Amino acid sequence: MQPTLPRPADDAPACALGPDPAAVQAQVLRVYDRVARDPAAGFHFHVGADHAVQRLGYDAAALARLPARATARFAGVGHPFAAGRVPEGATVLDHACGAGTDLLLAALQAGPGGRAIGVDLTPAMREVASAAAAEAGLADRVQVLAGSFDDLPLADASVDVVLSNGVLNLAPDKPHVLREALRVLRPGGRLLLADVVLRRPLHEAARAQPALWAACVGGALTLDELLAAIGAAGFERLQVAAHHDCFGGAEVQFKLGDGLLAGAVTLSARRPR
Numbered sequence: 001m002q003p004t005l006p007r008p009a010d011d012a013p014a015c016a017l018g019p020d021p022a023a024v025q026a027q028v029l030r031v032y033d034r035v036a037r038d039p040a041a042g043f044h045f046h047v048g049a050d051h052a053v054q055r056l057g058y059d060a061a062a063l064a065r066l067p068a069r070a071t072a073r074f075a076g077v078g079h080p081f082a083a084g085r086v087p088e089g090a091t092v093l094d095h096a097c098g099a100g101t102d103l104l105l106a107a108l109q110a111g112p113g114g115r116a117i118g119v120d121l122t123p124a125m126r127e128v129a130s131a132a133a134a135e136a137g138l139a140d141r142v143q144v145l146a147g148s149f150d151d152l153p154l155a156d157a158s159v160d161v162v163l164s165n166g167v168l169n170l171a172p173d174k175p176h177v178l179r180e181a182l183r184v185l186r187p188g189g190r191l192l193l194a195d196v197v198l199r200r201p202l203h204e205a206a207r208a209q210p211a212l213w214a215a216c217v218g219g220a221l222t223l224d225e226l227l228a229a230i231g232a233a234g235f236e237r238l239q240v241a242a243h244h245d246c247f248g249g250a251e252v253q254f255k256l257g258d259g260l261l262a263g264a265v266t267l268s269a270r271r272p273r
Contacts, residue, residue, distance in 0.1 A: 021172040021173070024170070024172055024219070025121070025148075028121070028170055029121060029122055031043070032075070032098065032122045032124075032125055033122055033123075033124050033125075035047060035073055035075055035098075035099075035125075036073060036098075036099065036122060036124035036125045036127075036128055037124055039072045039073045040072075043075075045075060045077075045246070045247065046075075046246070046247075047072070047073065047074065047075050048071065048072055048073075048074060049063045049064075049068075049071040049072070049074060051074065052071070052074050052076065052079075052101070055244060055245060055246060055248060056076065056077075056078060056079045056194075056244050056246065057079045057082055057242065057244075058079055058081075062105060062108075063101070065108075065136075066101060066104050066105070066132070066136060067104075067131075067132040067135040067136055069099070069128055069131060069132050069135070070099045070100045070101045070104060070128065070129065070132035070136075071099075071101050072099075073098065073099035073101075073125070073128060074098070074099065074101040075098060075099075075166065076098075076101070076102065076165035076166050076194060077165065077166035077194055077195065077196050077244065077246040077264040078165060078166070078194020078195065078242065078244045078246065078264040078265065078266040079194060079242060079244070079266050080102060080163050080164065080165050080192035080193065080194050080266060081102075081105065081109075081192065082241045082242045082266045083192045083193070083194075083239070083241035083242070083266050083267055083268035084190060084192055084241075084268050085109055086106045086109035086110050086114070086160075086161050087109075087110070087160065087161075088109075088110060088111040088113065088114065089110065089111060089113040089114050090110045090114050090115075090159075090160040090161055091110075091114065091115045091116075091117070091158065091159045091160050091161075092106040092107070092110055092114065092115070092116045092117065092159060092160065092161045092162075092163060093117050093118075093119065093152070093154065093159045093161070093162045093163065093184060094106060094116065094117070094118045094119070094162075094163040094164075094165075095119050095149045095152060095162055095163070095164055095167060095180075095181060096119065096120055096121070096149050096164070096165075096167040096170075097118030097119060097120050097125070097126075097129050097144065098120060098122075098125050098129065099125055099128040099129055099132065100118060100128065100129030100130075100132045100133060100142075100144070102163050102165055103116050103118040103129060103133070103142060103144075103163075104116070104132060104133060104136055104138060104142065106161070106163060107133070107138045107141050107142050108138070110141070112141065114141060115141050115142075115143070116138075116141060116142045116143070117142075117143045117144075117145065117154065117159070118142070118143070118144040118145065119144075119145050119146075119147040119148075119149070119152060119153065119154075120144070120145075120146070120147070121146075121147070121148050121149075123146070126144050126145075126146060129144045130142075130144045149164075149167055149171060149177050149180065149181075150171060150173060150176050150177050150180060151180070152180050152181075152183075152184055154184045155184070156183055156184065157183075157184070157185065157186045157187065157189075158184055158186070159184050159185060159186065159189065160185075160186055160189050160190070161185075161189060161190050161191075161192060162181045162184065162185055162189070162190070162191050162192070162193075163192050163193075164181070164191065164192070164193040164194065164195065165193075165194045165195075166194065166195060166196065166246075166264070167195065168193065168195045168226070169195055169196045169219045169220040169221070170219055171219065172219065174219075174221070174229055175229060175232065175233055178229060178230060178233035178234075178235070179233050179234070181233075182233055182234050182235060182271055185271040186271070187271055187272065187273045188270060188271060188272075188273045189270065189271045190268055190269070190270050190271075191230070191235060191268065191269045191270070191271075192266075192268055193230075193266070193267055193268070193269070194244070194264055194265065194266040194267075195220070195226065195264060195265065196220040196246070196262055196263070196264050197220060197221065197222060197223045197226055197262070197263060197264060197265050198220050198221065198222050198261060198262055199222070199261055199262075199263075200222065200261075201221075201222060201225075220262060223240075223265055226265070227240075227267075230267075230269050234271070234272070235269035235270060235271065235272075236269065236270055236271075236272050237268075237269060237270045238267060238268070238269045239267060239268050239269075240265055240266070240267045241266045241267055241268060242265070242266040243263060243264070243265050243266075244263060244264040244265070244266065245263055246262075246263060246264040247262055247263070
């Protein structure tokens with residue numbers, strides 16, 4: 001049974017504490033292991049290339065050039081590349097790369113002189129992403145590492161671009177995750193981020209449910225809270241590029257009255273020089 005979403009409170013705190021981080025991580029691992037092993041199993045969120053094209057604005061021809069093993073497992077909520085292309089020769093980090101759709105697109109944009117690094121917590125997703133990179137002929141410029149977005153296995157100031165697609169809402173300690181992204185970026189480097197945003201904050205009871213966190217809703221922020229958190233972490237030049245109806249038509253639609261409670265936004269930000 002899919003989780004139901006408790007009604008949000010108008011006076012709920014902006015960043016109410018979530019459940020035990022270990023419980024969140026365990027639930028997230030279970031959900032995305034299922035996506036990796038059987039993307040057609042059916043989830044509360046949309047999965048696959050059609051979702052990326054029809055709801056998020058990805059280029060169909062670009063996705064068609066990628067291995068189906070990657071695009072069939074795409075579970076993003078927005079379109080990071082709508083906020084900016086990856087420069088040729090850049091080193092890119094996808095800090096929760098999943099099956100590798102964004103990772104491979106970044107590698108192609110960076111070109112032969114660039115490098116794309118994917119970090120993911122789920123072993124089955126890492127296996128898919130590595131196999132997809134090899135199938136796409138990009139194994140020489142794509143590296144997939146085990147790790148978490150809150151403890152990135154990269155050196156300080158080592159990448160030019162950080163990609164993030166539907167990731168920050170899964171993090172109990174969002175300021176720390178954002179500071180990790182800032183840490184690995186070179187001065188002037190860019191964050192291209194897409195994430196779930198709420199129309200209004202949730203009750204603390206909702207935030208206490210690991211299943212709702214794995215559903216990309218329990219840990220989401222409002223747009224104002226998201227922008228404030230990114231700015232507080234040290235990023236500057238925040239620009240919202242697009243809004244997305246990422247849950248429209250999904251098995252469970254998160255609604256409040258006649259409007260969607262949860263959607264997504266794509267934005268860019270920079271590490272100061």
